Amino acid sequence: MHHVLVIGAGTMGTVHAKSYAAMKNVELVGIVDLRGERGRELAAETNTQWFASYDEAMEKLERVDIIDVCLPTYLHKTYVQKAADAGKHVICEKPLARSKEEAQSIVDYCHEKNVKLFVGHVLRFFPEYEKSRQLVNDGTIGNVGVARTFRGGIFPTAWNDWYADYKNSGGLVLDMIIHDFDFLRWCFGDVERVYAKSLLGRGFARIDYALVTLRFKSGMIAHVEGSWAHEGFSMKMELAGSEGIIQYDSAKEKPLIAVNRAKQAGMGGVAVPESPLRENPYFRELKHFIDCIENDLQPRVTVEDAVKAVEIARAALESIETGKPVTLV
Amino acid sequence: MKLGIISVAHMHAYSYANAIGKLAGVQLVGVADEDEARGKEAAEKWGVPFYHDYRELLAADVDAVIITSENAKHHEHTVAAAKAGKHILCEKPLATTLAAAQEMIEICREQGVILQTAFPVRFHPAVVRAKQLVEQGKVGRIMAIRGTNRGQNPGGWFVDPAKSGGGAVIDHTVHVVDLMRWFMGVEVREVYAEVDSKFSPTPIDDCGILTMEFENGVFATLDCSWSRNKTFPVWGDVTMEIIGTEGTISLDAFSQKLDVYSNDKGLKWVNWGDDMDSQLVSDFVASVREKKAPSVTGEDGMRAVEVALAAYQSAESKQPVVIR
Numbered sequence: 140m141h142h143v144l145v146i147g148a149g150t151m152g153t154v155h156a157k158s159y160a161a162m163k164n165v166e167l168v169g170i171v172d173l174r175g176e177r178g179r180e181l182a183a184e185t186n187t188q189w190f191a192s193y194d195e196a197m198e199k200l201e202r203v204d205i206i207d208v209c210l211p212t213y214l215h216k217t218y219v220q221k222a223a224d225a226g227k228h229v230i231c232e233k234p235l236a237r238s239k240e241e242a243q244s245i246v247d248y249c250h251e252k253n254v255k256l257f258v259g260h261v262l263r264f265f266p267e268y269e270k271s272r273q274l275v276n277d278g279t280i281g282n283v284g285v286a287r288t289f290r291g292g293i294f295p296t297a298w299n300d301w302y303a304d305y306k307n308s309g310g311l312v313l314d315m316i317i318h319d320f321d322f323l324r325w326c327f328g329d330v331e332r333v334y335a336k337s338l339l340g341r342g343f344a345r346i347d348y349a350l351v352t353l354r355f356k357s358g359m360i361a362h363v364e365g366s367w368a369h370e371g372f373s374m375k376m377e378l379a380g381s382e383g384i385i386q387y388d389s390a391k392e393k394p395l396i397a398v399n400r401a402k403q404a405g406m407g408g409v410a411v412p413e414s415p416l417r418e419n420p421y422f423r424e425l426k427h428f429i430d431c432i433e434n435d436l437q438p439r440v441t442v443e444d445a446v447k448a449v450e451i452a453r454a455a456l457e458s459i460e461t462g463k464p465v466t467l468v
Numbered sequence: 469m470k471l472g473i474i475s476v477a478h479m480h481a482y483s484y485a486n487a488i489g490k491l492a493g494v495q496l497v498g499v500a501d502e503d504e505a506r507g508k509e510a511a512e513k514w515g516v517p518f519y520h521d522y523r524e525l526l527a528a529d530v531d532a533v534i535i536t537s538e539n540a541k542h543h544e545h546t547v548a549a550a551k552a553g554k555h556i557l558c559e560k561p562l563a564t565t566l567a568a569a570q571e572m573i574e575i576c577r578e579q580g581v582i583l584q585t586a587f588p589v590r591f592h593p594a595v596v597r598a599k600q601l602v603e604q605g606k607v608g609r610i611m612a613i614r615g616t617n618r619g620q621n622p623g624g625w626f627v628d629p630a631k632s633g634g635g636a637v638i639d640h641t642v643h644v645v646d647l648m649r650w651f652m653g654v655e656v657r658e659v660y661a662e663v664d665s666k667f668s669p670t671p672i673d674d675c676g677i678l679t680m681e682f683e684n685g686v687f688a689t690l691d692c693s694w695s696r697n698k699t700f701p702v703w704g705d706v707t708m709e710i711i712g713t714e715g716t717i718s719l720d721a722f723s724q725k726l727d728v729y730s731n732d733k734g735l736k737w738v739n740w741g742d743d744m745d746s747q748l749v750s751d752f753v754a755s756v757r758e759k760k761a762p763s764v765t766g767e768d769g770m771r772a773v774e775v776a777l778a779a780y781q782s783a784e785s786k787q788p789v790v791i792r
Contacts, residue, residue, distance in 0.1 A: 284666025285675045285693050332786070334660050336679055336687035338611055348612050348711045350689040352662050352677045360662045362677050362691060364614055368711050379618075379675075379695035381667050464660065464786060 141165045141429055143205045144196055146218055148172035148181040149297055151232050151259070152209035158422040159207075160185040165429060168203060169196050174298070193221060203227055205432065207425075211298070212237055212314065213307040219245050223252035230257045230428050234317050234452065235445040237309050242449045246442040257428040257438055258445035260321040264424040266416065267392070271378060271385050272326045281382030283327065283359055288319040289375035291366025294345050303345060310339060311347040312459070313452040316365035319376075320455075321440070321448040323353065323361050326378075329447070331356045334464040335455040338368075351455045389414070469753060470497045472530040474522045474545045475537030476510040477503070477625060478559050480586070480745065484534050485514050487749035494753055500525040526552040532582075532756050534749075535559060538631040539638070543568040546583065550575045555582040557752045561642045562769030564633025566777065569770035576766060584752050584762035585769030587646045589706055589721065591747035595647060598708070598719045602651050607712025610652060613688040614711075615644040619704030621694040627670045635672035637663055637779050640692035642772035643706060645680075646764075649771060651710075654683040656775050658790050663783035667694060678779045683792070701727070702737040 141164060145156045148170050159167040167187045172178035175191060182189035190196035197203065206222035207230040208215055215236055222229045229249060235258050236242035249256040262268050275283060295302045295314075302308045312335070324330065330353050337349035348368045353361040373390040393412035418426070431438045454465040471488055473481050476499065488496045496514055500522035501507025511518035519525040526533070526548060532555035535545045543563050549556050556576065562585050563569035576583035589595055602610065617640040625631040626639060649655065663676040675693035682688065696704055706721040724741030755762045778789040 282666065284664070285677070285691065285695050287691065332662075334662070334679060336612070336681070336689075341611070341685065343611060343713065346611075346713070350612065350614060350679065350687065352660075352679060352689070354662050358664060358666070360664060360666075360675060360677055362689060364689075364709075366711070368611075369716055379667075379693065379697075381697075383697055384695070384700055462658075462788060464788075 141204050141432065142168045142200075142202045143207055144169050144171065144200065144203045145207045145209060146171040146193055147209035148174070148177045149209060153181055154421045155207050155209055155425060156181055156185045156187075158419075158425045160187070161422065162426065162429070164433075168200050171196050193218065197225060205230060205429075208232060211301040211307060212309065213301075216241055216245055219256070220248055223249050223254045226252065226254060228255040228432050230259065230425065232259045233261075233321075233445065234309065234313050234449050236449060237307075237313065239446060239450040239453055242446045246446060249442070255432055256442050257431065258440055258442065259424060260318065260440045260445065260448065261420050261424045262318040262322045263325055263439050264420040264427065266420070267387050268322055268376070271376065271387065274385060275326055275378060275380070279383060280378060280380030280385055283378050283380045285379045286323060286327070286359065286361040287364070287375075287377045288316075288323070288361070289364040289366070289373070290316055290319055291364070291369045292372030293370060294347070294367040305339065309452065309456065310337075311365045311367050312337060312349050312351070312455050313449070315367070316349060316351065316363050317448050317452045319363045319365075320353070320451040321444060323355075323363070324444070324447060324451070327355050327357055327359050327361070329356045330354070330451050330454075330467055332464050332466050333451060333454040333458050335458040337459045339456075339459050349455070349459070353451070469494045469531050469756065470529055471495065472497055472525045472528070472533045472554075473499045473510075474525065474533050474535045474549070475501050475541065476506055477501075477538045478536040480559060481510065481534070481536035483743070483745040484536065484557075484749050485510070487743070487746040490746060491750055491753060497530055498525050498528060523548065526554060530554055532556065532752070538625050539633045540564050540631050543572055546572045547575050550579040550581050550583070553579060553581060555756045557584045557586055557749070558766075558769065559586045560769060561633065561638050561773045561776065562766060563773060564638065566770065566774060569766070569773055573766040573770060582752075582755055582762050583766035584755065585764050585766060586748060587643060587764045587768065588744040588748040589643050589647060590650060590764055591744045591751065592706075592721050593742050594719060594721055594724075598710070598717055599651050601717060602710065606715060607710055607717055608714030610686050610710055610712050612686060612711040613648055614709040615648065615688060616691040616705055616707045617641075617644045618691055618693050618695050620696045620698070620700075621668050621674055627668060627672045629672065634776070634780060635665075635668075636674045636692050636694040637661070637676045637678075638773070638776045640694070641676075641678060641690060641776040641779060642769070644690050644708065645772045645775045646768060647708065648680075648682070648688055649768070652682060652684060652686060655771060655792060656778075657681045657683050657792055658788050659775055659778040659782050660788040661779035661782045663779065673780075673783075676779065676783070678775070680775065699734060701735045
């Protein structure tokens, strides 16, 4: 039985806690969040205890094997190091850190302390993305020449509005489309050159939109679109190869739509679309990480992958700031 | 009004001829083509005289010509037509160099003939409506635009740079750049592009992503790749995502379609929307009749070509290219 402590009861902490609560070989030993109401609520929901601080949890809990860090990005380093100091394995949300250097220092620290580190690049566990990669590897669409991705929705609202603080979150490029950077690297190898534009620094508040062009070492060209300017979350992908094309649009792939009949004339009912799976991608990801800990396996997402993803995002941000293409070494 | 067609190198000649056939008071009176087999086939189909030499067509009783020759020949044909006093609807891209485009515009001005660039997408009802929505302020101030104009590799002379001036970048940059300019009324200031040859057996640019900055501070990207394969349900697309301070507009011009599954061809899209080429020809004819300035000018054609040429330059230097 793996004893897991989740730090942070925000959106991702909630998803992770619920996943652990459903795992037979995991005991969710606690939820840490400085917001008592939110922390208690999630703890009750997942049948565990709430702690107001990490230190309190570590003091009171008899046994913790794994610490899952679901905190704002700028707090990752502090808490991963605390966990490593305590000799616990760490599962950390993406992005690992705000800069490549910070990410590397976290990796090095965990290595020194001899604890395992896993980073939640969950897109690699979304079956539609996993299957696409498989099809590419099988040669179904030949050599891919151009890849296009979209990820977006409304501007995220969270604790302390930390997403709106660019220095702490890195904004849309570091927090959101890093998913696509990582997925594309997983499929097509390392990136050579990055050119990007976004609304950053153009005087618009609480809205962001980014268009990033990646040139891969393989020669492939990718266009990565990210938005915090749209209504309703969706993600899209197109891989165009010499022998075929793969397309995916989450807004179109909804096997289930429930609609409440409008109670008042003239008022539309609200449609709630779902794409249910026996195991959701977050559950699959965390189960894989637990399995890697249990059986000492190399994870699907390595720490190097996590550092590289931050490096690409940082290069995009540098390009946005300078207006020049950025070549990765 | 009597119209002639100079060259059927570009397949649009067929839809333009078809459009002429539907217009009252307008007559197609001849087709010229240096490729006899190609030209005669079209002439027979349309039931009009064939001229091996376009100069003979220009010497005949013709009011205006549609030039659908290979891109690199637009200049020669436009200059000759203008000197013969004929109004001109010229296929896009207007020219393969800026100097050629400039000269075409000047000669037409001197000769007092209309030079219209064939940008049919401007006449698509969804595009017209999108422009209206933008002008009504529905999305507030435009901040960014994401565009695509992808297609199949057309092959033939399109992949011979001597005749086409280039591949996907010159072929598929101009339509959507024209729409962006038209929607905002400003020019492109800077262009960056990643361009390569990834899909074709011939070594020609067949994929590209352009990133542009406009004079009004709006940024945009455009995918001009010939990345649609044989079994894709449609030959290509024209899409725009317009991001404004108050909302977004998603435009997909080819989305008025039926999904048709045949045992023969698998899934194909069959369009039931309005025919843009007819609207384009009818607009050109109206301009000639009313002796007014064309709704899409030679200058518009040149500005779009300018962006495509800057994209090639950027891809070569791996740096953004400042146009103005």
